Amino acid sequence: MLGRHADSLFWMARYLERAENSARRIQATLHHTLTRRTGGDEEWEAIIQSTGNTDTYNDQHKSFVMANVINFVLRGKANDDSVVSLLSKARQNAKSVRNALTQEVWQSLNESWMSGKEALKRPVKIQDLPAILENIIKGSSVFRGALYGTMLHNDIFNFLRLGTFIERADNTARIVGFRYQRLLPTASLSLGDTDYSQWEILLRSLSAWKSYNWVHRGRLDPSDVASFLIFDDRMPRSLLFCYGAICKNLTDLETSYGRDYGSAHQARETLKQLVGGKQSDIHRLSLREFIDTLIHANNDLSLAIAVEFNLER
Amino acid sequence: MNFGVRALRDMFDEAFGCSEGKGRQPYLKLIPWIEEQGFGKLSKQSIQAEELFRSIGITFNVYGDSDGEERIIPFDLIPRIISSREWLHLEKGIIQRVAAINAFLADIYHRQEIIRAGIIPSELINSNAAFLPEMCGFTPPGNIYTHIVGVDIVRTGPDEFFVLEDNARVPSGVSYMIENRATMLQMFPELFANHRIRTVSDYPKQLFQSLAESASSFIDDPNVAILTPGIFNSAYYEHSFLADEMGIDLLEGSDLEVRGGRVTIRTTTGTSPVDVIYRRIDDDYLDPLSFNPDSVLGTPGLFDAYRNGVVMLANAPGAGIADDKAVYSYMPEIIKFYTGEKPLLDNVPTWRCADPESLQYVISNLDDMVVKEVNGSGGYGMLVGPAASKRELKDFSRKLRANPSNYIAQPTLSLSTVPVLTRSGLAPRHVDLRPFVLVSPEKIRVTPGGLTRVALKKGSLVVNSSQGGGTKDTWVLEA
Numbered sequence: 001m002l003g004r005h006a007d008s009l010f011w012m013a014r015y016l017e018r019a020e021n022s023a024r025r026i027q028a029t030l031h032h033t034l035t036r037r038t039g040g041d042e043e044w045e046a047i048i049q050s051t052g053n054t055d056t057y058n059d060q061h062k063s064f065v066m067a068n069v070i071n072f073v074l075r076g077k078a079n080d081d082s083v084v085s086l087l088s089k090a091r092q093n094a095k096s097v098r099n100a101l102t103q104e105v106w107q108s109l110n111e112s113w114m115s116g117k118e119a120l121k122r123p124v125k126i127q128d129l130p131a132i133l134e135n136i137i138k139g140s141s142v143f144r145g146a147l148y149g150t151m152l153h154n155d156i157f158n159f160l161r162l163g164t165f166i167e168r169a170d171n172t173a174r175i176v177g178f179r180y181q182r183l184l185p186t187a188s189l190s191l192g193d194t195d196y197s198q199w200e201i202l203l204r205s206l207s208a209w210k211s212y213n214w215v216h217r218g219r220l221d222p223s224d225v226a227s228f229l230i231f232d233d234r235m236p237r238s239l240l241f242c243y244g245a246i247c248k249n250l251t252d253l254e255t256s257y258g259r260d261y262g263s264a265h266q267a268r269e270t271l272k273q274l275v276g277g278k279q280s281d282i283h284r285l286s287l288r289e290f291i292d293t294l295i296h297a298n299n300d301l302s303l304a305i306a307v308e309f310n311l312e313r
Numbered sequence: 314m315n316f317g318v319r320a321l322r323d324m325f326d327e328a329f330g331c332s333e334g335k336g337r338q339p340y341l342k343l344i345p346w347i348e349e350q351g352f353g354k355l356s357k358q359s360i361q362a363e364e365l366f367r368s369i370g371i372t373f374n375v376y377g378d379s380d381g382e383e384r385i386i387p388f389d390l391i392p393r394i395i396s397s398r399e400w401l402h403l404e405k406g407i408i409q410r411v412a413a414i415n416a417f418l419a420d421i422y423h424r425q426e427i428i429r430a431g432i433i434p435s436e437l438i439n440s441n442a443a444f445l446p447e448m449c450g451f452t453p454p455g456n457i458y459t460h461i462v463g464v465d466i467v468r469t470g471p472d473e474f475f476v477l478e479d480n481a482r483v484p485s486g487v488s489y490m491i492e493n494r495a496t497m498l499q500m501f502p503e504l505f506a507n508h509r510i511r512t513v514s515d516y517p518k519q520l521f522q523s524l525a526e527s528a529s530s531f532i533d534d535p536n537v538a539i540l541t542p543g544i545f546n547s548a549y550y551e552h553s554f555l556a557d558e559m560g561i562d563l564l565e566g567s568d569l570e571v572r573g574g575r576v577t578i579r580t581t582t583g584t585s586p587v588d589v590i591y592r593r594i595d596d597d598y599l600d601p602l603s604f605n606p607d608s609v610l611g612t613p614g615l616f617d618a619y620r621n622g623v624v625m626l627a628n629a630p631g632a633g634i635a636d637d638k639a640v641y642s643y644m645p646e647i648i649k650f651y652t653g654e655k656p657l658l659d660n661v662p663t664w665r666c667a668d669p670e671s672l673q674y675v676i677s678n679l680d681d682m683v684v685k686e687v688n689g690s691g692g693y694g695m696l697v698g699p700a701a702s703k704r705e706l707k708d709f710s711r712k713l714r715a716n717p718s719n720y721i722a723q724p725t726l727s728l729s730t731v732p733v734l735t736r737s738g739l740a741p742r743h744v745d746l747r748p749f750v751l752v753s754p755e756k757i758r759v760t761p762g763g764l765t766r767v768a769l770k771k772g773s774l775v776v777n778s779s780q781g782g783g784t785k786d787t788w789v790l791e792a
Contacts, residue, residue: 002568003579095370095544096565099557103369110370155581257582309581 003310005097006159010311012093013163016109019086020140021171022051022073023133028204030129033066036197043201044069050178053079070129075120083136084120087113100156104146112139155256158249162305165249169242169298175205176229177291183222199225206237226287231278239294240278243271246301253309263304270297325470325729326741327393339394339790342507347391347739355734359390362496371492373547373778387783388493389733390500393744393765397792400761403466403474403748406658408757409648411462411750414481414635416651418458421634422448432650433643438634442688445596445631447603451620453629455527455754460627461520461591462750463487463763466658468729475661475726476644477745481636482628483593486764486784487516487749488551491558493764493786509791511761517558519751519758520591526753528589528625535588535625538562538578540569542594542610547779552593562587566594571614576624589625596630638687638721639665661726667718675722676710682722683774684709697774699725728774731785733767743768745776746787761789 029043045064048057056078061068075084091113098106116139119132151157179202199220203209212228233240250264277290306312325331328340336344347355363385366372372383395403420426421438422445428435438444463484465477494513498505521537528535541552543565556563568578569587577584592599598608603616618624634640640647642663648656664671666684675682684696696709713720730741748763765785766776776782 001581002562002564003581004565004568006581092544095549095553098370098553099563106370107368111368114367159581259582310579310583311581 001100001155003312005100006155006309007306007311008093008097009100009156009159010163010305012090012097012109013160014167015086015090015093016140016143017164017167018081018171019083019090020137021168022081022083022086023136024207025175025205026070026073026129027133027137028201030066030133031204032197032201041065041069046178046182047073050174051081053081066126067123071123074124074132084116087116087136102146102150104150105143108139108143108146112136112143115139153252155253158252158256159309161249162246165242165245166298166302166305168237169239169246170295172206172229172237172239172242173291173295173298175202176226177288177295180222180226180287180291196220202229208235208237211235227278230290231274240271240274243267243274247271250305261308263301263308266297266301266304270294270301321730321741324727324741325468325473327468327729327731327744329732329741330471339396339788343392343394343504346504352738355390356736358500359734362388362390362500365496365499366492369492371489371550373550386489386778387769388496389767389769389783389785390497391732391734391739392497392504392786392788393731393746394788394790395762397790400789402472402657404759404761406474406476406656407464407748407750407759409652409654409657410464410476410479410644411459411752411757413644413648413651414462414479415456415458415752417647418481418629418632418635419452419456420651422458422631423450423452427647427650430650432646433640437639437643441634441637441639443631443633443637445634447616447620448629448631454530454622454625457527457627457752457754458629458632459635460524460527460752462752463747464750466746466748467661467726468744468746469726470729474658476658477661478638478641479636479644480747482595482633484747484749485548485551485593486747486766487760488554489784490749490760490762490764490787491516492554493784497786508788511789511791513760513762516749516760517555519760520555521559521561523751523753523756523758524589524591524625524627526755527627530754531622531625532588536586537589537591538564538587540564540566540590540592540594542566542598546593548593555591564590566598566608566610566612569612569615571612571618574618574621574623576612576615576618587624589627591627596633599626599630638663638685639667639718642721661723664722665718666713666720666722669717671722672713672717675720676713679706679710681725683725684713684720684722686719687721688719693779695775697725700773725774731765731767733769733783733785740771742771743774743776744785762787 025047029047032043041064044066047069048054048064057072060072060076060078072079074082076082079085091109094101094106094109116136119135124132147160183198199222200209203212203225206229208229212225215228216224228235228238230239232238233244235241247267250261250267254261254264328336328344330337335341366385366388372385417427427433428438459481461484463480463486465480466474467477468474490513524537525535537559538561539552539556541549541563543549553563562578564578570577570579570584572584576587578587594610597605598610600611600613600616601608602613616630619626641660642665644660645656648654664675666672666675675684680698680701682698686694696705698706701709728743728745731744732739733742744765744767746763746765749760751758765787766778766782767785768774768776769783770781
């Protein structure tokens, strides 16, 4: 396979995952704003801060009112990572590897892009927001379904999945890290007098609210939440789950290309730490440090893959 | 259903002829079907077809369009039908012409016998920008220069066909021919059940085979790839479509590397060799070392590798000299010279403005003429006399006088019409036809039919998609 094609597949999946994650985060924050009367614009500010976009945002807007944040995240012209720009970058990448994709996969992406672009042409009004978000997320689901149902599970598929899970691991790590730093500056995870809604918004941002409750039968505990989002290998957005998938796809590539890769080794090291972390006592971990190390390792892995598989142009 | 005006006065309509009769023979089963469908249903289906094209992403970019939006080429549901007898005649004429074009190129880049024989003037070739001196003395694999050719044909009456121009560089549109058919099959299976229509879907397989036959002089079972300028090129959809249908790689220049004399592509596991490149980029951009040094699309060293015989390029660099519009005017002589036969398909009468007498004639009759740049394409830079304002005519005469050898002129032909679906029913619109031809040392293959382009504006003769033209599915009926 062409190195450039692997690059396009990898980034196409990353951009799509990022768009979906942004939509989920707005969804969670909107739910929070509409159901709790407290907190003001803090949660909207948190969306901008946790993605490291504060400077660009501040160049455009003075305050973190909902309407501004939503429009910045979904369609802000200055925001390279706005949902509309992510969809268009994903499509552009897909277009350059069109013949590596099945008709259904390409079409699902093309249709998400068309409807996203149309819906986000003008500033978004709150009454339209739920449907728009749902549509973006649904587009992502249809894409995933077409991927699993129609593509050969070969190297093309592996590069797509690597993009998805590296992006997802980054997103989960950032959200968890940011939230715990804010709520628990001492990094001790004993349950204090915490507003439950803070944990709810975190779980909802990762579409883990229902599944957490299912697993923990409604008992909300910060240490359990962290453990669930980091170490639960049943939860498709947990870091352990992501790294399991990353390792599997890299191992598949090793098998089909008949050689060993340093990047696969790197990924397995990270996986080992996650498995080890799961078994150790979370209270004694410095959560922040753990997460920071993981974000770095995840970045390094992305770069190593690009070098080893000839992805860079 | 409102059939509107069935045929225009003094024009030949391919469905209805010149009269208000029942219709011409090839259309006899289609016309009742149109009546049965009715206007409302057809209009709805027309919108469905457009949605289908958009969601599949059969789009093109328009150069010079500032918002960079992708557009779809309007697709008209009413097919254009060619009888088996008509096709037989066209096919023979096309094969003869394309064989002559290849012989002409081989001669031009070797002994130039046709110039020595005094058939065409030396300066027409040797000082022509499309002539590539780097190709002189080199023989491409299989002695084939134009592996893929598009021959544009217009019609003015039941048996009057003319070749309007040849496309010997990188003819495009073949993906529309195939997608139009696929769309029609999906929407109107019943039409294909009650007509016997020759298939067009073998084209990609035939293209692969034809390229492999040409390359067989230096390699068996070649690695074939398509080279594209990239996703912003107006024909990118077609490049990806063909790569997909042939199951081969779609390359950009940066994927290629000439290493140790071999042409390779950069893959996820290292490099792998390429033997045949169907390149959809112009000569100038192929290789910055040999041609345009500013090209970022090309691959350094590619042309040398080609001359060393380790890779085949289709079409051969320098093939464009054969579709130069001034050379076109000599095509009847060229065909006679190389085949010893009378041309089976006529040229449109053409005035070469380089000749002072012709220039005078063209300028005095400008409002009846179509004037084209000898190197132009896509309908850009041309004048359609009858549609031009006084001022445009005046401006164009000035351009002609300033640089006469840059232009040729042809009479405005009353191109045949075929009905299209408009907002108010059916109406006749002018069409042309681009059949696609594949050339190998073993065989010249012509896909039955081709791409019918239709001028959707009432009275317009410009069918180019960049100028608001549309397309139709084109049927060749079985004998």
